[in-house]
Amino acid sequence: MKLNKIKLFAIDSDGVILNDTYSPVIKIFVEKYGVEYTPEIERSVWGSPQVTAGHNLALACKLPYSGERIIKEFFKVRDKYLEAHPIEVLPEIESTLDLLKQTGAKLTCYGGRNKEYSFDKFLNPYTKYFDKNNPYIDINSFRPGIFEIVTEIFEYQFDEVIFIDDINRVAEVCKSLNTGFIGIPASMPHNFQKEEMINTGVKLIVNKFNDISQETILKADELLYTSKFWN
Numbered sequence: 381m382k383l384n385k386i387k388l389f390a391i392d393s394d395g396v397i398l399n400d401t402y403s404p405v406i407k408i409f410v411e412k413y414g415v416e417y418t419p420e421i422e423r424s425v426w427g428s429p430q431v432t433a434g435h436n437l438a439l440a441c442k443l444p445y446s447g448e449r450i451i452k453e454f455f456k457v458r459d460k461y462l463e464a465h466p467i468e469v470l471p472e473i474e475s476t477l478d479l480l481k482q483t484g485a486k487l488t489c490y491g492g493r494n495k496e497y498s499f500d501k502f503l504n505p506y507t508k509y510f511d512k513n514n515p516y517i518d519i520n521s522f523r524p525g526i527f528e529i530v531t532e533i534f535e536y537q538f539d540e541v542i543f544i545d546d547i548n549r550v551a552e553v554c555k556s557l558n559t560g561f562i563g564i565p566a567s568m569p570h571n572f573q574k575e576e577m578i579n580t581g582v583k584l585i586v587n588k589f590n591d592i593s594q595e596t597i598l599k600a601d602e603l604l605y606t607s608k609f610w611n
Contacts, residue, residue, distance in 0.1 A: 381482060381483050381594055381597065381598065383483050383484065383485060383597070383598075383601045384601055384602075384605040385539065385540060385601050385604040385605040386483065386485050386540060386541070386542055386560065386597075386600065386601050386604060387485050387486065387534075387536050387540040387541065388485055388486045388487070388488065388530075388534055388536055388540065388541045388542070389480050389485055389486070389487050389488075389541075389542050389544060390488050390489075390490055390529055390541060390542070390543045390544070391487065391488070391489050391490070391544045391589075392489075392490060392491060392543075392544060392545040392546060392547075392550070393489050393490065393491035393498050393499070393503070393516070394491055394492075394498070394546075395545075395546035395547070395564070395566055396470075396544055396545060396546055396564050396589055397469065397470055397473045397477075397489070397503070397589055398467055398468065398469060398470065398498070398502055398503075399465075399467065399468050399470060400546065400566055400568065401458065401461065401462060401465060401467055402426060402458070403422065403426055403566055403568065403570070403571060404461060404465070404568060404570070405454065405457055405458040405461050406421065406422065406425050406426060406437075406454075407570050408457060408461065409437060409441075409453075409454055409457050410437070410440055410441055412457075413441040413442075413443070415440055415441050417570055419572040419576070421436075421440050422570075422571070422572055422573075423548075423549065423572075423576075424436040424439075424440070425437055425440070426547055426549075427492075427523060427524065427547045427549050427550065428523060429492075429520055429521065429523050430451045430492065430520055431447040431448055431451060432447065433447070433451060433454070434446070434447035434448060434449070434450035434451030434452075434454060435447030435450070437450050437451070437454060438450045467502060468502075469502055469503065470588065470589060470590075471590070472590040473506070473589050473590060474506060474509075475590060476589055476590045476592050477506055477509040478509065479592070479593075479594065479597070480509070480592075480597070481509045483597060486511045486534070487509055487510045487511060488510060488511050488514050488515065488516070488517060488529070488533075488534070489503065489510055489515060489516045489517070490516065490517040490518075490519050490525060490529065491516070491518065491519065492518070492519060492520045492523065493518065493520065494518050495515075495516045495518060498516065498518075499515060499516035503516070514533055514534070517529060517533060524549060524550055524553045526543060526550065526553045526554060526557060526559055527553075527557065529541070530557075530559065538557045538558050538559045539558055539559065539560070539604050539607070539609070540604070541559055541560060542559075542560035542561065542562060542600050542604075543559060543560065543561050543562070544561075544562045544564065544589070544592070545561070545563065545564070546563070546564050546565060546566045546573060547565075547566065547573055548563075548565070548573050548576035548577045548579075548580055548582075551563055551577050551580045551582050552580055555580060555581065555610045558607075558609065558610060559609075560600050560603070560604050560609055561582060561584070561609075562584045562585075562586065562592060562596065562600060563577045563582045563584065563585040563586070564585075564586055564587070564588060564589060564591075565577050565585060567587065581610060583603065583609070584596060584599060584600055584603075
């Protein structure tokens with residue numbers, strides 16, 4: 381498979397190749413304080429830097445505490461959730477990683493926790509598919525991370541990269557920077573991401589990572605090559 385434009389696939393970890401263990405906990409957390417889980421809460425908390433997420437949770441729940449304190453409480457709730465819903469690698473990701481790798485483009489993974497927590501513990505068996513120098517990028521301190529990953533870490537042009545993510549906020553940033561995006565919208569009953577991606581104008585949406593096909597990749601490459609990804 382020959383690509384004309386794509387030089388890098390940047391793949392979100394949680395919710396794309398690992399199961400989503402964050403948005404369910406946001407719902408549990410706010411409902412514990414009698415607050416309805418809404419699109420606004422999902423947007424303001426999910427995908428934010430940890431302290432910002434804690435601050436926004438405090439605002440949503442009208443709690444008189446700092447973002448630092450609330451995010452610590454959030455992770456305690458998440459630890460309890462993980463007892464019944466452990467972090468898992470999603471099924472059949474390897475064939476899709478191999479398909480992406482065969483294009484000749486680089487692959488990197490990114491997320492909001494450190495490499496030891498997210499990548500080394502769960503994705504180490506798949507290391508061979510990812511860039512040797514930057515297999516995983518912790519973006520917590522510079523979310524959403526699109527600008528930094530493209531221009532500072534890999535030194536590519538924005539229209540040479542495809543981001544694969546489950547939240548619309550990333551799609552919005554990709555759109556503003558004219559960067560490629562394949563959406564795998566979070567699809568639990570409480571999520572609002574698919575509708576938001578459609579409203580943003582995301583053209584390539586699949587249900588799960590291993591639904592990404594050669595046709596999907598070639599279409600993404602064509603849209604970037606013809607400068608029609610977001611037009």
